[in-house]
Amino acid sequence: MDALTLIKTRRSTRKFLQKAVEKEKLEQVIEAGRFAPSGGNNQTTHFIVIQDTAVLENLARIARDEFAKMEVTPDTYASLAKSIKLSQKGTYVFHYNAPVLVLTANRIGYGNNMADCCCAVENMMLMANALDLGSCWINQINWLNDNPAMVSYLKTLGLQEGEAVYVSMVLGYADTPDGLPPRIIMPRKGNPVTYVG
Numbered sequence: 677m678d679a680l681t682l683i684k685t686r687r688s689t690r691k692f693l694q695k696a697v698e699k700e701k702l703e704q705v706i707e708a709g710r711f712a713p714s715g716g717n718n719q720t721t722h723f724i725v726i727q728d729t730a731v732l733e734n735l736a737r738i739a740r741d742e743f744a745k746m747e748v749t750p751d752t753y754a755s756l757a758k759s760i761k762l763s764q765k766g767t768y769v770f771h772y773n774a775p776v777l778v779l780t781a782n783r784i785g786y787g788n789n790m791a792d793c794c795c796a797v798e799n800m801m802l803m804a805n806a807l808d809l810g811s812c813w814i815n816q817i818n819w820l821n822d823n824p825a826m827v828s829y830l831k832t833l834g835l836q837e838g839e840a841v842y843v844s845m846v847l848g849y850a851d852t853p854d855g856l857p858p859r860i861i862m863p864r865k866g867n868p869v870t871y872v873g
């Protein structure tokens with residue numbers, strides 16, 4: 677695939693096969709993230725790569741328990757409100773049962789923490805598409821950055837003092853008839869462009 681086709685056919689996958697991602701493919705995806713640009717070439721993005729089913733279940737349970745305690749108000753961001761409502765029903769699995777969850781953490785207080793993690797995750801999602809793997813951006817962990825239960829569990833997984841998770845991503849084989857990620861190119865309705873000169 678040429679670069680623009682690779683970019684245009686990257687679509688979010690939210691249904692995954694219970695099939696492990698090969699080590700070589702996973703390492704290429706992570707390498708793509710590590711080679712993303714970073715502000716001032718800081719390279720402080722910390723990749724926590726989780727494949728342990730018990731850990732994934734624990735994260736899903738903690739997220740569900742903690743979201744269930746939250747209140748939805750008219751100002752609540754729609755996607756967060758959905759996470760809260762599904763958690764209150766007890767059915768929520770934020771990582772879509774994907775076999776791999778990659779957390780990108782960075783230093784709290786570093787001005788480009790979120791931007792660097794975003795660059796890393798986009799690189800990883802594009803690499804995933806190149807390898808016929810499905811991926812999806814996940815915000816639910818960073819919404820719990822101030823939650824003591826989630827933060828203390830993340831520390832057992834390697835999150836360092838002074839770090840927080842800014843972007844996460846799920847990865848795996850798509851549960852589609854051909855096992856390939858959905859690649860339908862969606863026309864743009866927004867994202868206007870102004871050329872000057």
Ligand SMILES: Cc1cc2nc3c(=O)[nH]c(=O)nc-3n(C[C@H](O)[C@H](O)[C@H](O)COP(=O)(O)O)c2cc1C
Nearest residue numbers: 686687688689690755770812813814815816858862
């Ligand atoms: C900043 C950001 C946050 C997102 N958060 C989530 C999320 O928490 N859960 C999810 O399923 N998708 C999430 N997404 C994926 C978007 O919903 C998705 O990219 C968008 O609907 C366009 O669809 P596409 O990725 O298939 O092109 C997020 C994407 C971005 C860029």
